[in-house]
Amino acid sequence: MKKKKAPDFVTVELRDGSEVNNEEVMLFKMNGVSYLACAPQSQPDEEGREIVLCRRQKRSVNVDELPVGKFPDGGMFWQQLPCGEEQDAVFAEFCRRYEQEAQEKRRKELKAAEYLKLNRWQRFVYKLKAFFCAIPRWFVALFKKIGRFFKNLGLKIADNAVDLWRTFRYGSWSTRVSFLVMGFGNFAHGQWLRGLLFLLMQGAFITYMVLSGAHWLSLFGTLGKVATVEVYDEVLDITIVQHVDNSFKILLYGILTIFFIFAFAYTWRLNVKQCRICDEITRSGKKVKSAKDDLKSIVDDQFHKTLLSLPVFGIVMFTILPIIFMILVAFTNYDYLHDGYNNLFTWVGLENFNSILTFGSGLSVAFGEILAWTLIWAFFATFSNYFLGMFVAMMINKKGIKIKKFWRTILVMTIAIPQFISLLYVSNLFADNGVVNAYLIRWHIIDSPIHFWTDGTLAKIMVLAVNIWVGIPYLMLITTGILMNIPDDLYESSKIDGANGFQQFAKITLPYMLFVTGPYLLNSFISNINNFNVIYLLSEGGPARPDWGQVGGYIAGDTTILITWLFGITTGAEANYKMASVIGILIFVVVSVLSLIVFTIMPSNRREDDFS
Amino acid sequence: MTEQETSQQILDFDVDFNAAAANVEIDPPDPNFTQTEQTEFRKRFVDVPRPVSRLVGQRVTNRIANTVIYIVLSIMCIVWLLPFFGIVFESFRCESTGLEGYIFPKKWGFDNYVRLFTDPTSNFLRWFGNTLAMGLITSVVQTAFQLAVSYALSRNRFKGRKFLMNMMLVFGMFPGFLTLILLYTLLSDWNLTMTNAPWGLILIYIASSGMGYYIAKGFFDTISHSLDEAARVDGATQMQIFFKIILPLSKPIVIYTILMGFMAPWGDFVMATFMANNTNNGYNVAAGLQWLLTDSMINDYYTTFCAGGVLVAIPITILFMLLQKYYVAGVTGGAVKG
């Protein structure tokens, strides 16, 4: 049953945080000895750079001390372990690839020499070109990743099947019975607690399926057939309208049932596996874990499961299942006309997506403009806050500025006050009949009120401006801490090299900040895409644009972003849940694509296991 | 001893140091080894006369820069504080209750505050009570949940950990409002909306609180693993490690989590408005006060809103300023960790 194995590749993480991927480092075997080989570009270029093999276990290897041999052109390999088989073919393949990579490296070095001679603008152009040239490669990598995922999935399923068959074939009789009666094997081995749990679970599942699960599943394909029937009541001598199916409930409980089925399948698999392990242990003459051990492990080696159980249950029930429900709603015609109760809703396929994404249709114009504004808004909201906040922090941090604490405290205080109070007040401050207009008229600066919230362009500028007002204190707080972490000697050394204040900012402060706060910037961009509060409380998405038409009784406006649009559609007079779901999914797509791109471009900086 | 001596003499060396020194021959240095030359670079680019910037001039520019910064910061403080003074002033206005074109009241008084508590429409006490209860319960349970999840994900490498984290990441990318309608329907089945909305909201807050594990996890990641190991060698169970070692070390992040949990209900008006569904009794302060500003109410209740805002802002601000240190630790850590 030996699988043919591809060459063993390993991933190696370098101490400095960069990762050498599968292709660059490999574990190969030759003449019974395994070697960990390192391709040219992943070699240590500085002294004492350490690599960590297999980052989970914190096994660190100092590369300087390891090499036992050299490849013809100087690449290093080192002996790691002896092993069974000869794999000269693997070695040949490695050498071929090695040579290829060596050539690649030489080419890159040439390029690097060219690049170093370019001036600033040429470099910018060069980088831009490189960026766009890399795009196809990302896609290839992405598809490869997807392909690998499915391949692994297939392999996993096959492995499981083989394992099940073997367990049945070689297992003890109690294990075989456990295929039918869950927990039987555990009982047979004296693990009454586990056995009981398994048995209870099986009982509960079967009962649920018989009593209601099967019913929901059978209707899941159509989401109900009959909404209401008229029943003649003999006693009262009238016909009563009786509700039969409820699409909403069918969809919800259908999902739940499917979820239960998966959970049950997993439990069943677990049950078989445990019986197998028990068999193994008994066969090797050791004792299986008793119920007492199980109880002890709840607070000891299984403590993480104890900790996770309740929160994860909450997340599954109140976040994951509802989201799956709403995703499925996007493929139905669920709205105020088809409420699932008086009028059933049903599957409509991709119709909803068609109506919003088909070029030129009424809705797609609105969607396009709102999406554009959402991205513009998120971009400006993020970066204006970021740079201005950093600027303020630097002003306060500057040597020679007194009462630093005072300035900070005043700004921080504004974070504490609940946003809805300050934003609602500011919104009214700039209303047509608000304080600002009134003062301006009184001072004869203007004759008629400025329409801060009812003029499209002005409203956009206003929400951005007020957002800066909201965001600066927050960014000031974050950046202050990081700015103070920049080592002073960087500035001192640059001073000796002759840099002035601005050059110090551009060459030291900014790169450092961008590096450290890169992930934060992405996060804040995403949270600005979903920044409901500022838009809704200030302009409520207005001024309305009737030319875009209404969805769900809600007319979107100039400052409407996707999330407020979604909210308006959900809560409007003619609530249109299916479109709301579609928009929700589209927001997800936008956010996830952005994150993917950013994570691909960003140099892989700190990882969670970097520490210790 | 003698044996040694003889063998040493054969190999040309002697215990007698003078003799040893006499044996040592040092030939004069190789001429190739001496090299130092004036570099062309230094002649052309370094040792040339150039004007020198004076420190005095720098000092003057520095003083000007500082003055400019003081001015900018002062203006900022005014701009940032203006709205809050505005709210406070307008809350003391007695002559009218609607929007007016000025900030300073013509007639000062506590009318609006009195009205806040006596007017049956505003129902402020109920809102405040609702929010306080939500804040207290949520902060406790949410903290427990978040710390549990972050600890488990930070300290243990179990099967399915990556899957769990990816799951939370992916589902976290969906906008939260998406599920409003479903949650409302579900909760109204269990009679947890309308008047009981606060309880429904507590359930929602708590149930999804595990998703916000990032910051606490980032903190736990920075605690050295050898502490755990030392405790294990000392005989502690995982639970004892959590409660006796890690939690006491995590005071800042625990307080931060509690603070966040407590403050969230005070600002949440979307969920609160939706779940209460026009039932005055079920509002929290945010939903309630926002309701006072709807078009039909604003003319009668604008100043009442201001008074309510002041009453809400004061305790929250005090609490926040007291625990500011922990808040800063939390957000900075979160931003750097990402």
Add this chain to the structure above:
Amino acid sequence: MATVKLTNVKKVYGKNVVAVQNFNLEIADKEFIVFVGPSGCGKSTTLRMIAGLEDITDGTVEINGKVVNDLQPKDRNIAMVFQNYALYPHLTVFENMAFALRLLRVPQEMTNESTGKTTYVYSKLSQDEIYKRVTEAAEILGISDLLLRRPRELSGGQRQRVAIGRAMVRDSQVFLMDEPLSNLDAKLRNQMRAEIILLRKKIDTTFIYVTHDQTEAMTLGDRIVIMKDGFIQQVGTPTEVFDMPANLFVAEFIGAPKMNTVPATLVRNGDGYSVEVFGVTLPVEGDKGDQLLQKGVESQSITLGVRPEHMTLTNRNNPYAIPCTLQVNEMMGSELHLHVLAADGTPLIVRVPTVQLTAQQVSSLVAGVRIYVTFQSKVMHFFGSESQLNLLAEQSKEANAASEPQQEQTDEAAKGTASQQWYHN
């Protein structure tokens, strides 16, 4: 109090990264054993396997004759000092030291008289008992004044002492130390090293000490275990590893500055041997020659090893003089470290005691001068140029395993794991 025995211990991380293997070692009662090697050689991993902090992939670890593979750290009756001390920052020194004692539950046998059943009742240590043990340990370590402070208020040396004290109070069978001195500065390290030697006399128990510093290993250990890439290279007393390194790696690792190794040719003329190096033929006489003869070593190309301190300066008239050019002269006070280049460009280091030279000679030793070095046959080490093994050393099992992995055994092991894989997955 306790013996520790490791049999065929193996550690594999993930699927195929092997950290330790073929580890066989018996540690006698009250022995002080030191694991030494470059970082990543598996020494810490081995220690952590003994402690129970890492799973053992294969093989057995026995403490006092009892296999402890499946036992939790707390049940192995061991104490450990960590590299970064791992003091609980929120607890005082006293509480840090008392932590383990407070968690300790002492079983007491209780017999129910009516039924005759025996049950165990677990009881805590009394506060008095804890106080007594902690203060006793603190007394020995001289930290009695610090008991109420917290770790962050202590200096590096004091923290080190607390860490040792925390391990001491448990009075364990085995005392494990994972690079305990590496976080201290050089001066303090020397001082603590001496204190550990003293301490060892007070708490007589089995010590296992991990370090990457060969000086620590030489000064502390009864026996030293030198490791590289997961294999034991040599086990022996400090004298043994210094005088008879099993292979080139050990030779270069032990001793500072490291041993000079140069390619050379060993020539046998009947019963006599000589070494050709840098165009000079040095006769091999005395013990070394006899040993070579005993082993029946033939003429071959070798790697010749000579420690810097065993080289001497001489003049050009000496028939065995090797001419060199001085590159760098490191004046250490009592001695000079001369970095020289031989005629063919091979770098060598020569350590010369200052007293052997006149003041004028010392001052004339500047870069570029030509000097002559030589060495005696009794300080030569011969290593096979292919195998890198010491030609004179008794080939121990470990050294064999390190250089020539036993094909059959590992094959079997590989098969074994492959066949079990489906079941253990």
